[in-house]
Amino acid sequence: MITVPKVDPQVWIGCLACYNSGRLVGDWFAADTADLVTPADLHKRETSHEELWVMDHDGFCGALKGECSPSEAAEIAEILSELHDHESGAFACWVEVFGEQSDRSHWVDKFRDAYRGFHDDEAAYAREWVEMTSSEEDKERMTRWPFNEIDWTRAAEELFSGGLHAEEVLGGIHVFWTD
Numbered sequence: 001m002i003t004v005p006k007v008d009p010q011v012w013i014g015c016l017a018c019y020n021s022g023r024l025v026g027d028w029f030a031a032d033t034a035d036l037v038t039p040a041d042l043h044k045r046e047t048s049h050e051e052l053w054v055m056d057h058d059g060f061c062g063a064l065k066g067e068c069s070p071s072e073a074a075e076i077a078e079i080l081s082e083l084h085d086h087e088s089g090a091f092a093c094w095v096e097v098f099g100e101q102s103d104r105s106h107w108v109d110k111f112r113d114a115y116r117g118f119h120d121d122e123a124a125y126a127r128e129w130v131e132m133t134s135s136e137e138d139k140e141r142m143t144r145w146p147f148n149e150i151d152w153t154r155a156a157e158e159l160f161s162g163g164l165h166a167e168e169v170l171g172g173i174h175v176f177w178t179d
């Protein structure tokens with residue numbers, strides 16, 4: 001059983017001034033309200049330290065790499081709030097490969113447009129695709145020779161050389177349509 005990671009962006013926000021003087025002052029917060037965290041929140045008292053920074057993060061489904069400002073983390077968390085938990089694995093694959101090609105405010109829409117589901121392998125996708133797009137009559141024909149002898153691996157090579165992209169993960173592939 002593959003466990004699907006939850007879409008639950010969390011950030012570890014730290015104080016930069018403290019960090020630069022060798023002390024780690026910070027805590028984990030829900031990323032969608034990361035921009036509302038104040039230096040006083042982190043230090044548990046009033047402070048002259050001003051700049052906060054996201055030094056670690058979790059649950060972003062690959063949509064955040066490295067460090068960033070709390071407001072940037074909140075912006076990405078807002079975008080991810082449209083994403084459902086069951087989409088997290090496929091979205092992480094998509095954003096890794098195609099994320100840089102579009103403005104992140106469109107990430108979830110672009111991902112959903114492109115996604116063609118999870119399949120055992122390319123040949124299985126080719127077969128399912130043909131069955132899905134065929135009439136009842138054609139389907140019936142496909143159970144008879146020579147259609148039941150179709151080399152689905154070869155058919156898949158054709159299919160995946162023209163616009164389809166497969167990302168291999170544990171147990172199968174995520175298939176995406178590319179423009």
Ligand SMILES: [Zn+2]
Nearest residue numbers: 015017018049
């Ligand atoms: Zn500080």
